[in-house]
Amino acid sequence: MAATIRDVARLAGVSASTVSRALSLPGMVNAATRARVAAAVEQLGYEPNRAARGLITGRTGTIGLVVPDLANPFFASVTKGVQARARRHDVAVFVADTDEDPAAEAGLVRALSKQVDGVILCSPRASSDELAAIAQDTTVVLVNRAAEGIPGVTYDNEGGMRQAVAHLVALGHHRIAWVGGPATSWSTQHRGLGLRNAVEELRATLAPVGNFAPTYEGGMAAADQVIATGATAVVAYNDLVAIGLLARLHARGLAVPGDLSVVGVDDIAMSSMARPALTTVRLPKQEAGRIAVELLLTMLDDPESAATSAGTHGGLHGELHGELIVRDSTGPAPHTEKGALA
Amino acid sequence: MAATIRDVARLAGVSASTVSRALSLPGMVNAATRARVAAAVEQLGYEPNRAARGLITGRTGTIGLVVPDLANPFFASVTKGVQARARRHDVAVFVADTDEDPAAEAGLVRALSKQVDGVILCSPRASSDELAAIAQDTTVVLVNRAAEGIPGVTYDNEGGMRQAVAHLVALGHHRIAWVGGPATSWSTQHRGLGLRNAVEELRATLAPVGNFAPTYEGGMAAADQVIATGATAVVAYNDLVAIGLLARLHARGLAVPGDLSVVGVDDIAMSSMARPALTTVRLPKQEAGRIAVELLLTMLDDPESAATSAGTHGGLHGELHGELIVRDSTGPAPHTEKGALA
DNA sequence: GTTGAGTTTGCAATCGGTTGCAGGTTATGT
DNA sequence: ACATAACCTGCAACCGATTGCAAACTCAAC
The missing domain is CATH 1.10.260.40 (lambda repressor-like DNA-binding domains)
Structure with missing residues (x-):
């Protein structure tokens, strides 16, 4: 022994x-x-023995991480960041995957919360009210979502979308389609907002084609509607959707970027391997995980000051910026005014 | 409280x-x-309170999982499987990522082992001796590797390779190139072996082109050597390598499968999105994780019987079978006898 | 040689459970 | 009615640490 x-x-x-x-x-x-x-x-x-120490100190030296789907490269990267940074602090990480089931989320967090000092919720599907309830009796940090009174790390979606639109407008595109993710998703809402602001500012027009699953299949499903808008460029909710678009556009015989330019968001590994390689707004994924850990540990070490310290919504908050990565899926707008099907 | x-x-x-x-x-x-x-x-x-219970029972209700790289979809899937099955048994999972660093592996396991009941080592980079040492004072289950006296779950690499070769031979291919992964990797060795056996049995010839990183870049690096072998088909260590091959072959102006057929291993999500969609040997990844959990829990519940129960190497052992998924990257061999560059 | 302050150390309680053992109750058999 | 067994339940010790409190010791100053 x-x-x-x-x-x-x-x-x-x-x-x-x-x-x-x-x-x-x-x-x-x-x-x-x-x-x-x-x-x-x-x-x-x-x-x-950590368990023995935890018994008396009340701290377990463990944090929980809840993600919707580990097989999604975006969340895998965040997990990687969380895990690496936690190790530096000598803190262990419990990982739980909800399998994209919003109903399972709350229960999982509740179960986890008894065993850990705090929880990082990545892209929570739960409603604001549910989140507030959870944050009531557990120390929580949100990733990819902001909520009143709960610390979190988010991306500057508006800024990222502005970069994408500026790039497209510079290439001569005027009409830009937008394939949104799940309607209830915080990211979808903010990306849509950023897009609307950007097109207005840059004198282009936006053609939203609705909400789709944030997957390759979602992109395939959206493609034909995108074509029908007559737009010469399309911004997709994320890279998986963009790659799905690429596949279906190819099947329909449209050239990318010749007929239609495509922009994604995330910059997952797959994006540079796509054909054509995908232009995308790179989000620092591991960095988000790292910051979430720091935020959580700060709250745990010093709950009062953390709660009152500066930041959006009066709590701790980190905001990360995206970076436009230009690859081969975007190019000059085709000469015809009316659309891609010249 | x-x-x-x-x-x-x-x-x-x-x-x-x-x-x-x-x-x-x-x-x-x-x-x-x-x-x-x-x-x-x-x-x-x-x-x-689990910690308090663990203090007296000696069981923490937690297991550890060590993977080389969470961002690799293969390991992400295994993790997903482990995590899901563990939850069913009301066991929590500590996840640790070694960042492909073999040196970090042993230390990580040692640190983890104090906090958990047992550890699942996924595709360990460590040497057999190191593994034996680790297994000495911790309950360990191996995934993707077999070692004397240590339980584990492996894939029937020989069978999988045989299916791939049979498929290619049926398409008229006679000369098959093989792009191996890291030389020290257990999987590389067994896949190479399976390939040699299969080509011999099916009257084809094998053209090994050496060892490459198990990544997209590795595949890009191997492509030109593959072309130089004059083979009409190539089996890659895994799908990432195969997709790298696809990219470089395309750049070189070779048609797949017109000039060269390509087969991968794993069937990660990316493979069906590749262009052309990749023919591959699908390995049940989540299943491997699930079985590893069962194996580990069995050992923990009943150490003596588990150690002596039947199985390869006199310990518990699970073997999973691959399934050939035929997509668009394989087709009839080109008519010219001598190679792909007709 | 005392006193007092400052430094080190140990005792014992405590965290939240589990479990061997003994005592108390009830049911069963005669 | 009494012995015996079967069944429940509580006491108290214990798991491996941490920490308030007090005792012991050192040392300097008076």
């Missing part, structure tokens, strides 16, 4: 309390005894 | 021990008291 604090104490000829202090409050113990304890720790390969 | 067992005891008018038994050994307590306890539990929303 693993060595306990008492084993160390016996070997060092001191009491368990002294060992405990030698490790956590070195200033409180004599240098000589501290050395003896250190030697005993070394010899026994002692490592404090 | 959360309710404790004593709160429940007080409310139900019994002792803490009775509450404990009512919950874990219902048969030992009177039906009437059991009902009172249940009511109190319900009313207080009581949930036993």
Whole structure:
């Protein structure tokens, strides 16, 4: 069995309390005894039992991460970031995948919350009210969504969309289609908003074609409606949707970017492998995970100050910026005024 | 604060021990008291503290999962499977990503092992000796690798490769190139072996082009060497490599499958989105994760019998079979005898 | 040689559960 | 009515740490 604090104490000829202090409050113990304890720790390969410590300190040294779908590269990246940063802080991460089921979300968080110090909710599907309820009795950080009174890290969707539109307008596009994700999604709403602002400002027009699943299939489903709008460019909710569009457009015999330019959002690995390689707004995914961890740990270490510190909605908040990555799926607008089907 | 067992005891008018038994050994307590306890539990929303329980039972109810790279869709899927199955058993999962660093692996496992009941090692990079050392003081299950005396779940690489070769031979291919992954990888070795056996049996010839990184870039790097072999078909270590091949072959002006047929392994989501859609040997990834969990929990519940039970290498073992998924990247061999560059 | 302050250390309680053992109750058999 | 067994339940110890409190010790100053 693993060595306990008492084993160390016996070997060092001191009491368990002294060992405990030698490790956590070195200033409180004599240098000589501290050395003896250190030697005993070394010899026994002692490592404090976290569960036992957690019992008395009330801190488990563990955080939870809830994502809708690990198989989605976007969430896999966020998870990677969370996990890496947590390790630096010597904190372990419980990962739970809701399988895109909003109903499962709340229950999962509740179950998790008993075992962890706090929870990172990635792109929560839950309603604002549900979120507020959850945040009531658990320390929560949101990723990819803002909610009154709950800290979180979000992307500057407006800015990202503006970059995309500016790029397209510079290429001569005037009519831009928009394939939204799930209607209830916070990102969809904000990307749509950013798009509307940007086209107005840059004297273009927007042709929204509705809401689709944030998947390859969603993109395939949207493609024909995009064509029907007569737009010469399309912005997709995310890269998976954009790649689905690419596939269906190809099947319909449209050239990208010859007939239609396509822009995605996220910059997942797949995007640079697509044919043509996808122009997209790159979001720093791992960075979002890292910041979420920092936010959460800050709240845990210092709940009062964290709650009152500056930031959107009067709480801690991080905002990340997207970066337009221009690849081969965008090009000059075709000469015909009326649309892609010249 | 959360309710404790004593709160429940007080409310139900019994002792803490009775509450404990009512919950874990219902048969030992009177039906009437059991009902009172249940009511109190319900009313207080009581949930036993896992850390406290673990302290005395020695079981944490947590398992660890170590993967080389969460951003790789293959490992993301395995993780998803592990996580889902663990939840069913009411077991939490610590996820750790080594970032493809073999050196970090052992240390990570060691750190993890203090906090969990057992560890699932996915595609370990460590040497057999290191694995043996780790398995010495931790309950370990391997995924994607077999090692003497350590339980694990592997794929029938030989069978999968045989299916791929049979498919290609039926299409008229005689000379088949093979792009291996990392030389030290267990999968590379076994896939190469399966390939050699299959070509021999089916009267074709194999042209190995060496070892490459198991990535898109690896595939790009291998492509020109593949062309130089004069083979009319190529089997890639995995789908990422195959998609890299596709990209470079396209750039070189070769048609797939017109000039060269391409087969991958894994069947990640990206494969059906590739152009042309990739023919591949589908490996049940989530299933591997699920089985790994079952194996691990079996070992934990019953260490002696598990160790001696039947299976390869005298331990528990699961073997999964691949399934050939034919898409658009394979077709009849070109008529010219000598190669793809006709 | 005392006193007092400052430094080190140990005792014992505590966190929230589980479990061996003993005591109390009730049912069963005669 | 009494012995015996079967069944429930509570007491108390324990898991492995942390921490308030008090005792012990050191040292300097008076």
